Amino acid sequence: MYQPGTDRLFEVEPLSSYLLNELRDIQMSEGYISDEKISSLAHKYDISKVEVEGVVTFYHFLHRKPTGRHVVYLNNSLTSVIKGYERVKESFERETGALMGSVDRTGTFGLFSTPCIGLSDQEPAALIDFYPFINLNAIKVKDIINSIKQGASPADICDYPADNIRYTPISGSVFFSDFKEGLSLENAFRLSPEEIIEELKKSQLAGRGGAFFPTWMKWDATRKQESRLKFIICNADEGEPGTFKDRVLINSQAAMLIEGMIIGGNTAGASYGIIYLRGEYLWLEEKLNTKIQEYYQKGLLGKNIGGKAGFDFDLRIQMGAGAYVCGEETALLESMEGKRGEPRTKWYLPVEKGYLQMPTIINNVETFCAVARIFEQGLESYCEKGIPGSPGTKIISVSGDCSLPGIYEIEWGMTVAELLELCEANNPYFIQVSGPSGECISMKEKYRRISMLDLLARKDIRCGGALTVYNSDRDLIMILSKYAEFFKHESCGICTPCRAGNYLIERKLDKLKNGLASGEDLEDIKSWANIMKASSRCGLGKTAPNSMIMAMEKFADYFYKRLYPTDNQHEGIVAFDMEAAIADYEKYKN
C-alpha cells in the first residue's frame, strides 16, 4: 500500500525506478556520487557499475566530483547574458573564490553554470543549494555569499520569485482566477468517460507543451487500451529557455493541476499519477507536495475518491536531475524508470507502451489545468474565449528586451504586436516564439495572430509558451550560436544528425562570427539544418535548427552584411585567417 507523504514509489513500481531519487539524495547530502557509492548502488540495483555511471553522467545536477558544501548554479541563458550574466559571474567567482565550473580551495562553494532555470522574468538568477536567488547584481551576490559564509542557510535568505502575472483576459482568466477546489471533480464524476472525452473534443484542447496534439485523442487511446495498470503523467519539465509558465501555475494553481490529473485517471482508468518536476524547481516541491497531502486528507486522492466507489488514484512527485531532453515525453519516461533520459523511437507510442511499458497519458501542466477548469466552470465559458477553431486562452512567458517581463495569459487570436505593446517592448527586432526550438519572427510579421490554427492557416503562430524579445542592438549571430551551443550540450547524444549536426552548425556560425564566411557557407548551413530536421530521432534534433533556417530567410540582409567582403575575394580562394592560424607557432619566436 502506498503511504502518501512517506513513500516515494508506488507499490506497483519496480525498485529500478528509484535510482534517480537515490542518486539525487546522495548528491544533495554528499555533494557528489563517489566510486564507492557507484559500487554499492550497482550492487543494490543488481546492474553493472557502468550503467549507474551512465545515468549519473547524463544529468547535469549529478556530479562525479565533490561540489562543495554549497552549490551555486548560475543561469547562463541568453536572457541572463542580456541582463548582466558576465558581471554576476565575476562577482560569484570573486566572492566564492571558485572559478566557473569548479570548487573553491576550501571546499565551501562549487560554482557551475546551467541553462535556463525558469526565471527568465527575473534574471540574472541562480540556484544556491537549489534555492532561487533572483535579479542578481554584483553587490547582491557579495551580500548573499557573505551571509552564507557567516552561517546563513540559503533556504532562509533566498528570494521566492514573484509570479509576475502581468495580464489576464478582460473576459475572465482561465488559469488565474479563483479555483473552487473539488468542483471540477464533482462535475466530471457525474459524466461517463465517454462523455468526458466528448467534452474535451468540443473544447479542442490540445497539448500545451507546444506539440498541440489533441488531448481527447491521447486520453481516448489510453482509455481503450486493455491493461490493469495505466499511468497519468504530468510533464512539468519545462526546459525550453524562456519558458516559466509551469512554474507560475504550480506556484499559484497546484490544485487545478492535481484535479486535472485525477480527471485523467478517472477517464482513462488509471490509478496512478506522477508529476515529473524539473530539478530546477526543487524549491516548488514542498508546496506542491503539501497540496497533494491536502487532497489525500480531503479524500480526493487515495481510495474511492470523492466517494466514488472503486476509483482509486494515487499521486506522487518525481524530481528530475537536470536534462533539457527529458521534456521530450519518451525521454521523460526513460528518466522516470531510472535510466538515462534518451528518447525512445516511435515504434510504440506512450499510450500503448509508456511508463514501465504500460499505457500512459503524458500531458503538460497547462493542459491538465485547462481540463480542470473546463470541468469546473463548464465548457461554455471556456469556449467563449479565443477565436473560432482555437478556443480558450494561452499562457505565454515573456522575457528579454521589454519593460514588463512575466506571465501573459492571452486569448488565442491576439497579435504579436498587441502582446509586444502590453509588455512594453520598445525596440523589438528579433522575436523568438516558443524558445530556441520554436520560430523566430521579424517585425514585418508583428500582425500575425497567436493561435492553434497555424497548420491550416499558415499565417498564425503557434506558441508553446515563451516569447523572447531581442532589440535591434543584439547580435543575431551571437543569439543563434548560443542556441546551437545549447542544443549541442543538451542533445541526448545517441543519434548522429542531432549530436554531430548541432556541433557542425556551431562551427559554421563561428566562421560567420569571425567574418570569414561566404555565401556558400550560408547555403551549407541551410542544407545541413534541413538534414537535421529530416533525419533526427526526436523533436530536439528536428526542431533545433528551426530558428536558424527562419532567421536566414527573414533577416537575410543581416547575414549578408556579416559575410567576408566579396571585393577581397579571389576566384576559388577561401577566406582564411592566416594570422590566427600561425599565432600558436609565433609564440616560439625567441
Place this chain on the structure above:
Amino acid sequence: MAKMVNIEIDGLPIQAEEGRNLIQVAKENGFFIPSLCYYENMDPPLGTCRTCTCRINGKPGPACTEKVREGMQVEVNKADLVDMRKSIIEMMFSEGNHFCPSCEKSGNCDLQHIAYELEISHTRFPHLFKDRLIDYNSKRMVMEHNRCIKCRRCVEEVLTDDGKRVFMYMNRGNETFVGIDYEQEAKLSEEQAINAMNICPTGTIIVKGKSFSKPFGQRAFDLSSSQKNYGKKPVKLSRGAVMEKKIVATASLAGCFGCHMSLLDVDTDLLDLIELVEFNKSPLTDIKKFAHRCHIGIIEGGCCNDENIEVLREFREKCDILVSLGECSIWGGLPAMRNTVPLGECLEEAYLNSFSNDAAKSTIPYHEDIPKLLNRVYACSEIVKIDYFIPGCPPSAGHIWKAIKNLLWHEEYSILYSEFKYD
C-alpha cells in the same frame, strides 16, 4: 499466419506480412538501404544511426523503425534521399577521428564499407577533430573512442552470463561516449569478447591480440560490393572539350609522397601518358615554377604550414581544374592526427621531451626561413576551392589513371569496388 499487406517501394508493389520491419522487407525485395545500428529481431529497433533514412508516406524517417502497414508508400532511391543518407555517413566521418590507414578494423568495418557503397569520396562537413581518450584499462579490450558512432549495438547486445551490461553510454550531447565496465568485461568468455568486437560496426571495440587474424586486402569488405549494380553506372566527371596535349602540374604538401608513388604505379601506361600530357611544375620533373597555365593541378597532402597555403593558392590560380589526391589532401589524413592536440604540446613532445633528445641542447626550431606551422592541419578544400576528390591512402593507380583520363579527355569509366578505398 500473419495478415499480408500491400505496400509500394519506389513504385514497385510488394506484399509483406503486416507489422514486419520495413528495412527487412525492403532488403528481401532487392532494395539496398544502408544501415549501421540495425540488426534483425531487435525489439524495439535502436534507430540511432539514421543511415537508413527513406521517405515513408511522404515523410522522411528511418526504415528500421517502421512497421509495414497496408498502403504504405516508401521512397528509397530518390536523389535527395540518397544524398541525405550519404550526408549522415559523412557526418560520422567528420565527427569522429577516423584514420582508416592506421585502423585495425579497416576492411572489416561496416562504416567504411557503407561509405564505399555510397561512393563517398570526401565529406561535405569540416572534420571536428575533437580530442578523445583511448581507454586501455581493461585487461583484454581497447576502447578506441575516436571511432565510435554511438550506434548502441554493444550497449544492448553485449551482456554477461548473469545479464549485466558491459557497455553503457556516458555523458550526453557532443560529449557522449560508450564506457566499458572493466569488472563485467573480465567475466566475458573469449568468444563473447570477440563477438563484442565483431558487432561493433567500426573499430571502437578492439580485443587485444585478436584484431589482425585476417590480413588487409582479404577482409570482409575488401573485395566485393553488397550491391549487384555497383559501378555499373558509368562515371563522367566533366564534359565537352577536344583532344589535345594537356599540361599537368602536381604538388606534395603535408603528405608522404605516397600518392605520387602510386601515380608512378600506372606502369606501362606511363608511356602513353608521356605522349598525352606535359608535366609542368611538379616534383616529378623538378620544375619549381609555373611556366604557364595548366589544365589540371593534382595536390597531394593537406596544409600544415604557411608555405603549403601559398603553394596551394598559386595552384588554384594557375590551374583550370584542381584535384585533391589522397586522404591527406582531402581532409588532412595522417598528419591531422595532431589536430586533436594543441600545437604547443606537439612541438614540446617532439623537440623537448622525447627520449632521444638531449634536454639541455634541445630547442623548438624557429627561423624566418622555415615555414611557419599552422595551429592544425587543414584540408585543401578549407583553403581553396577543390573541384574533384580521389580518395585512398594512397589511391590505387588504376583509379587515379581512370579519373584523370576522364577529367582531361572525358573518357567514361566505371568505379571498381576493389579500387575505391580509404586505406
